[in-house]
Amino acid sequence: MINKKAATLIYAALTLIVVLCMIPKYSYNDPDTFWHIELGKYMLQHGTVLHHAIHTFYNDQLPYVPHEFGFQLIIALLYMAFGWPGIYVLTAVCLLLLVLGLYRLTRVSRKEMGLEQHHSVLFLFVLAVTCCIYYYYFTTRPQMISSVLIVWFFVYLREFRMQSAVKYSVLLVLISLAVANIHAGVWLVIAVFTGMAILEAWAEKRFSKRSVITFALVYIAGLINVGGLKSILYILTVTKNHFNMRIDEWQPINFGDWMNFPRLILLLFFISILPFVMHKKLFRFMFMLGIVYLGISSYKQNLFMWLFIPYFAATFVDVVPYVHKIRIQWSTGLMATCLSIALSLNILSAFLFPTKINDKDYPVEEMTYILKHTPEGVRPKVLARYGSSGYVMFRGGDILCDGRQDPFITASSKGVFGWTAFERSMNGFSDYLPDIVAYDHPDYVITSSNSSGKQFNNWVEKFGKPVFKGPYGNVFRIDKTS
Template sequence: MIPKMLPAALGAMTVLALLLLFPRYTYNDPDTFWHIELGRYMVEHQTVLHHAIHTFYGDKLPYVPHEFAFQIVISLLYTAFGWAGAYLLTAFCLAMLIFGMDRLTRVSRTELGLEPRHPLLLPFILLVVSWIFYNYFAIRPQMVSAWMIVWFVAFLREFQMRPSGKKTVLLTLLSLGVANFHAGVWLVIAAFTAMAVIETWWERRWTKRHTFTFAAVLLAGLANPGGLKSILFILTVTKGDFNMLINEWQPIPFAKMAHFPILLLLLFFVSILPFTLHRKPFRFLFMLGILYLGVSSFKQNLFMWLFIPYFAATLPDEIPALRGMRVKFGTRSLAVCLLIGLAANTWQVFQQPPAVDVRLYPVKEMDFILRQTADGHRPKVMASYGASGYVMFRGGDVLCDGRQDPFVTDESKGALGWNAFQRSMYGFGEYLPEIVAYDKPEYVIARNDVSGKLLEDWSKEFGPPAFKGDFGSVFAIAR
């Protein structure tokens, strides 16, 4: 059954969904700024960074280059086109993610001998992608790795159905891409590959091509500037549980209304499992992995959103009234609709480039500091953890920012026995004078939401603020 207006309705829905993905919500993530600055530095010096630049420690702290490819690409786009250029990468990743999810649903259905397309799946994909866009597409490496991992699983399942040299090459390239754009999540590539290994062994259909392909995928992960350190970066960043001080790493509070969509996703995922596993070993193992990632933290919950279409793809055929629905809306039609919607989005950004939010970041405060600073000198500026990436981006040296791994090392320990990350997170309280005395910044930027009592105490210690802006107060530290 193919309703006559269904293809047109799907096309209009796709374009409308993209028009409702407003680009301005993808900006103003604190990590974006230091990613761009690291990329600019690497391009200018034609090197890959293995140490933390622009910090109070000079070039002494180690840094694992686990996202270097993303940093170079985003810096080149920003240098060429400003913030509008940065959105070009976002739009590209959005298109690749939608294409990838569409292919993944077709692969899921083909595995079970079903018609590859079902008209209800595209609206479902658009709904899922909308959530991902507003919650995870923040000009960070995860928006690149998201579509790469989705495509990897799609090709992996196609390879398992029909092994070929072409799929071997594509799987290897995607493994290589994840290892260089966002190595911190490469372990999921290894985990999904291991699931395919178990499946192949279980079904007793192992060939030399399987051996070569799985080995190539795993070895490709090591082909990155940081080597093993990069793909095991998760062990570095979670050491000592310092990452738990960052909201996105914390357990998901499902009872909060803000996380109600995540709760609905979890309930939907669990409720459809009896109808979507189909006694397939890979699907069972895959379900366990996605369920674990989906409930572990907000950061990892992304994987449940990425792969819910794979499991939901066969669900319509479990409902007799929906089983016979068909649609003439192929990849070419989808590409045209994506081109129209994303072109409109991108045109909007180039016409009205976004501005950095002066209430979230010390824009005017850094303007003031740089006016007091001699050309060629990078002032030492102590700011809160979330604002330090912007400070570094504008030209200051910082105590700690979102790179995190250099700042949880013993080399960064200082006042109170705290490492730089702890001093940055805990520092803007009663211990600030001790930390300032140890780290000797030239300026301290205190947010406007700090208590009046603390601000009064700091004014007695450092003198009255030299400048007050929309973000906070600037204290000039006398030497």
């Protein structure tokens, strides 16, 4: 039998190992990050909230919904102060709050059922879930903050049901306000969770004056954001004409792909434990339906199944044979201390060994060449693939369409072939590229090195030989007089 001190040391060591395996450099691997930083810097430098697109072929004439402005300001401040290591500091703080939030979910779930709240095995489960979330979803994007806020909102929502204290009311309203201004597109999740709580209170006849006021203020707080109702209903923008389906993260999950094996295991585990975790509770049933729907709908929405599996697994652990024998005094304070030490080591490594942008994934050397041949203070017009355009903007170029769909799916961006700027960016690097270049008049075109030989020869025939070849691809200089 392992004594208490040894067991605690084992848990501390496991925490350190798992967190250190969440290698900092992988949190930067997202094309949207560059775009978010650039928008945040622009807003800080100009003292304004953006309602129009910047650094595009359209001279700031396209409308933009600032549905993520809070996140953009945060990462721009960190980047301007500390560079890429500064952004990892935000990642580390979010990871700390996420692990603590997921474990708190398990405690809340057990508390609802009158069970002992702390269970050391559940902490190990939470660590494993967090590791998967980190590698699948925790890149430098707004969801890094909003996922944490949504988890804690849910925690306080359930605590409020059991004890309608003023502190929970205040926290629920503040989190609703924060989500609406940091990542407004997912605020609808807050709205749905609150609606479930209202239905539960109505069914159980537990409505009180405080609960009515709290739920009303949660909804009102969500509407208090710089983008207004358009920010909250952002999903209607990106799904217009199914534009979102052109992006991988909105596609249905291919559970047969080995890359999605952890997702398949998660789904099968979740389905298998449902008979043991419903407890004939209306809220759990409604919540289960919502999580199943989100979990299988798309790569993007699958995140919510990862976030809330601990809530359901918390009461399942007691039916697993022999698990009841594992009881380790693992307090929240000790847990937070070990997590903080491990994340501090990650932060230190991020500063000692700063990440470098992968020059095969993004046109790093290609943009260096373009800027070297562009007069200082001038932003060259650069046509690049959809996934790399955010980086081009970040480096100092004007682009046709950045790493986001909005605002380039608007009718005002339609051009040759009747395609919007987003469609031209997605379809353009093909036989259509000469027509798009003739219409949009870029100074340079950056093509990736994985283009077919036939396409490359066609482009050489139209544009001349590339003026530069780099690790990412080729740079064509467009002669506008021909």
